[in-house]
Amino acid sequence: MLGIVFTSLIEMLEDNVSPDFADEVLEQANLANDGAFTAVGYYPFSEMQKLLLVLEQKTGTPVEQLLYDFGYYLFGKLAAKHGQVLSGKKNILDVLNCLDNDIHVQVRKLYPDADLPKFSVLSRTATEMKLRYYSTRELYTLAEGLMDGAANHFGNKIQRQVVKLDEAHTYQFTIFMEA
Numbered sequence: 001m002l003g004i005v006f007t008s009l010i011e012m013l014e015d016n017v018s019p020d021f022a023d024e025v026l027e028q029a030n031l032a033n034d035g036a037f038t039a040v041g042y043y044p045f046s047e048m049q050k051l052l053l054v055l056e057q058k059t060g061t062p063v064e065q066l067l068y069d070f071g072y073y074l075f076g077k078l079a080a081k082h083g084q085v086l087s088g089k090k091n092i093l094d095v096l097n098c099l100d101n102d103i104h105v106q107v108r109k110l111y112p113d114a115d116l117p118k119f120s121v122l123s124r125t126a127t128e129m130k131l132r133y134y135s136t137r138e139l140y141t142l143a144e145g146l147m148d149g150a151a152n153h154f155g156n157k158i159q160r161q162v163v164k165l166d167e168a169h170t171y172q173f174t175i176f177m178e179a
C-alpha cells in the first residue's frame, strides 16, 4: 500500500484529534518501520490493518466506520495533491465513470506499484450509476468515503447503496445523484 495512504491517515489523526494522539497510535501499533512513512514508499497492507485495529480499540469506532471517515478525508488530500487527474470532470458520476480507464491509470503512472482496485461501470444515466468494485483488500467502506468526499468536492448530493456479490471480493454500488 502506498505511503501517501499512511501519511494521510496520520495527518487525519493529527488534524482531527491531536499530534500526541497520532504518536500514541503509531507507538501502540508497533509497526515494522516505527511509523516512519514516506508518501512515495510502499508498505504492507497489514501495517494499515494494525493501525486501524489500534484506532478501533482506542476510540470504540468500528474499523469499517474508520475507513469511511478516512476515505472522505483522503479524497480531499488526493484532490489537493493530484488535482490534475480530476480536470474535465464536472461531477461525481464523471469521476466514477472513469476510475479504471483514466483516474487510476494516471495514478499508476505516478506510482507504478500502487495497489489499485478494479472498478467497472455496469450502467450510467445522467443521474444514476451502477458500479462494480473488486479488491482482495475489500475496502468498500473506504470507497464509500471517497465517493462522498468526491461528491462534496463537486457540491453534489448523492445517495448510495452497496451490496456484496456472490463472486469473491466483489461489491456492487448504486449511486443516485440529485439533478
Ligand code: HEM
Pocket: 001, 002, 004, 005, 078, 079, 082, 085, 086, 095, 096, 099, 103, 104, 107, 111, 113, 114, 115, 116, 117, 135, 136, 137, 138, 139, 140, 142, 143, 144, 146, 147, 150
Ligand atoms: C471517488 C473517487 C475514487 C474512488 C471511489 C477510489 C477508490 C479507491 C479505493 C477503494 C482504493 C483502495 C485500494 C483497494 O480498494 O484495494 C483506492 C486507492 C488509491 N486511489 Fe483511488 N479512488 C478514487 C479517486 C482517486 C483519486 C482522485 C486519486 C488521485 C490521485 C486516487 C488515487 C488513489 C491512490 C494513490 C490509491 C492508493 C494505492 C495504493 O495504496 O497503493 N483515487 N482508490
